[in-house]
Amino acid sequence: MSGAAPRPFSLSTAAEPTVFQQLLGAPFFNLPPSLRRLHSIRGQDAFAGEVDIERGRGLLARLCGRLAGMPPAMQAAPLRVEFSADPRSETWRRQFGSHRLATRLRCRKGLLAERLGPLQFRFAVHAAEGTIYWNVARVRLLGVLPLPARLFQRVRCREWEQDGRYHFHVEAALPLAGPVIAYHGWLEPAADEAG
Template sequence: MTGSPSPLHLSTAAEPTLFQQLLGAPFFNLPPSLRGLHSIRGLDTWAGEVAIERGAGLLARICARLVGMPPAMSQAPLRIQFSADTKSETWSRQFGSHRMATRLRCRKGLLVERLGPLQFRFAVHAANGSIYWNVARVRLLGLLPLPATLFGGVHCREWEQDGRYHFDVQAALPLAGPVIGYHGWLEPAGPNAG
């Protein structure tokens, strides 16, 4: 036998998920439903209910259509299939019969999500048992920077209520006014649930 054996590198810890990377230690103080949704590795499906309001103005309707937002609906079924690894997550949403998928990833400490021709970069933080998404940067077609102040009315809050994951997403723009607002809840439905 020549030389010394190579040391074994064993790791029992899983690589952190996207939101664990973004939030760091505060992630582990979040309520169970938020930790559960943002700890998904591989494939999983969550289901629940959503209410969606759309802006009435012409410019608001054009903006919502441009980024593929769902139509207005009340107490509609919502299913999201998550496909997650340590680098990114794909959220395949089904609002009633309307489908919308986006890919999320982390870049320089910000959450990146593309909606139609717009690439949003959100500052994500946890406080008082909730997760908040606030726009930090926006790019058109991933290249042309747009003033983030134009998108100050775009934000999201996630929290737990009655043991369920809840969310509220709002998008309003200067001149267009409210573009879309949707809120609802989700709970685990399993990767192969009907």
């Protein structure tokens, strides 16, 4: 025996958890494969699929949708999402047909932060029975003025796996404005990225 102390094991080479792994903790690893794949991206990746979008028809609903940069109504439209991710944030560059929408997602004090137009949302994210749910916990206007979260209780997202594909449903309705947008569809690794 040489008497030399063993070198401590370094964890610096271990992969840091992604934003959604941080938010969900151990339940993340019980999710279906397509959800784990999409939310395990490190670096750059792209997914492609199809989306159906319904937009609110009222004047206030249309104005809210425009301020948030929401896409127009479309059916069976091509959807491409390019991801750029590190342990601190993810940028999602969505292309709904020819309409582009990019947002940055971050983990902030156990909540998912995302800015849409002048609103900064904080979502409580949880997993149950193979599905991920996003529900509004906090909202700020222009990043500084708190707004009552109860006004945004009908802004939510659900993600699940069906037939081996990642599926999603997003909806937003507001008091006075009514339904602003609802869209659903599916994604899978883009053909030019797979393999």
